[in-house]
Amino acid sequence: MSEWPYIIASYVLTWVVLGSFATYLVSRNASAHRVLRRGPSGLEP
Amino acid sequence: MRDTLEVQLEGEAKPSGRPRWLTLLGFAAFTFLAAAQAYAVWSSPPDRDMGNLQKIMYVHVPAAWTAFLCFFIVFGASIRYLWTGRDKHDLIAAAAAEVGAVLTALTLLLGSIWGRPTWGVWWTWDARLTSTAVLLVVFVGYLTLRAFTDDPRRRARWSAAIGILGALNVPIVYMSVTWWRTLHQMQSTPRTLSPAYMSGLHLNSLAAFFVVVYLILQRYHTARLERAAEESLDTAVLGFMQVEPLEVSHV
Numbered sequence: 699m700s701e702w703p704y705i706i707a708s709y710v711l712t713w714v715v716l717g718s719f720a721t722y723l724v725s726r727n728a729s730a731h732r733v734l735r736r737g738p739s740g741l742e743p
Numbered sequence: 744m745r746d747t748l749e750v751q752l753e754g755e756a757k758p759s760g761r762p763r764w765l766t767l768l769g770f771a772a773f774t775f776l777a778a779a780q781a782y783a784v785w786s787s788p789p790d791r792d793m794g795n796l797q798k799i800m801y802v803h804v805p806a807a808w809t810a811f812l813c814f815f816i817v818f819g820a821s822i823r824y825l826w827t828g829r830d831k832h833d834l835i836a837a838a839a840a841e842v843g844a845v846l847t848a849l850t851l852l853l854g855s856i857w858g859r860p861t862w863g864v865w866w867t868w869d870a871r872l873t874s875t876a877v878l879l880v881v882f883v884g885y886l887t888l889r890a891f892t893d894d895p896r897r898r899a900r901w902s903a904a905i906g907i908l909g910a911l912n913v914p915i916v917y918m919s920v921t922w923w924r925t926l927h928q929m930q931s932t933p934r935t936l937s938p939a940y941m942s943g944l945h946l947n948s949l950a951a952f953f954v955v956v957y958l959i960l961q962r963y964h965t966a967r968l969e970r971a972a973e974e975s976l977d978t979a980v981l982g983f984m985q986v987e988p989l990e991v992s993h994v
Contacts (some may be wrong), residue, residue, distance in 0.1 A: 715852075719958065720773070726965050
C-alpha cells in the first residue's frame, strides 16, 4: 500500500512537467506571433 | 513597417500564428498518452520483486528514450547545419535540445521517485544517474549559450559544436549499466523484460514519441516566428541608420 504515493507522484509529475512545458510553448508562440504582427515599431499594422 | 516584414519572410513559407494541424496533433498526442498510461497501469500485473512500483516504468523509460531521440535529432541537425549553413537546421537542433533537456530532467526526477522505495535513496552517484546528470548539464549549457549569444551565425556554429559533443554522451548513458557496476537495472529490452509488461511499455513509448514530436514542432514553429521578428527588427534598425544621415544633410 505504501508504494502507491510514489506511483501517483510519478504520474502527476509527468503531467505537470509536460503540461506546463506545452503551455509555455503555446504562450511563447502566441507572444512571438504578436511581436511579428506589430513589427519593430511595436505598433499594430 | 508591414512591407518590411513581408520582404523579410519572402522565399520561405511565411510562419503563421499557430497552425490548426499542430493544435490537433498536440491534443491527439496528449489524449493518446493518457489512454496508454491508463491501459498500462490497469493491465500490468505486480512485479515479483518491486510489486506495483513497476508501474513507474511506463513514465520513466519513455521519458528517457524520447530524451535520447531528441539528442539524436540535435546531433543530426547540428551536422546538417555545419554542412549547409541553413538556419532551418539550427532551429530544429535548438528545438530538440530544449525538449530533450526537459525530458532528461523529468527522467532524473522520476528515477529519483522510483529509487527511493526500491534502493532506499533519492540519489546515488551511480554511473547511469551520473552520466544522465552530465547529459542534462551539457544541454542546459547549450541552451544558456544560445540565450546569451546575440550574433545568430556565431550562436548557431557554437551550439552546433556543443550539440554534437553533447549527443555523443547518449551512447555512454545507454551503455553505462553494462560497462560499469551500477545500482540501476539493465536496459529495458525484450530480453530483460517480461512479455506481460512489453505491450504497455511499447504503447507508452509510442504515445511519448507523438508528444515529443508535437513539442519539437511547436518549439520549432515559435523559433521561426522569433527569428523572423529578429530579422525584421535588424532590417528596421539598418534602414534607420541609412536614412538618418540623409535627413541630417538636408538640414
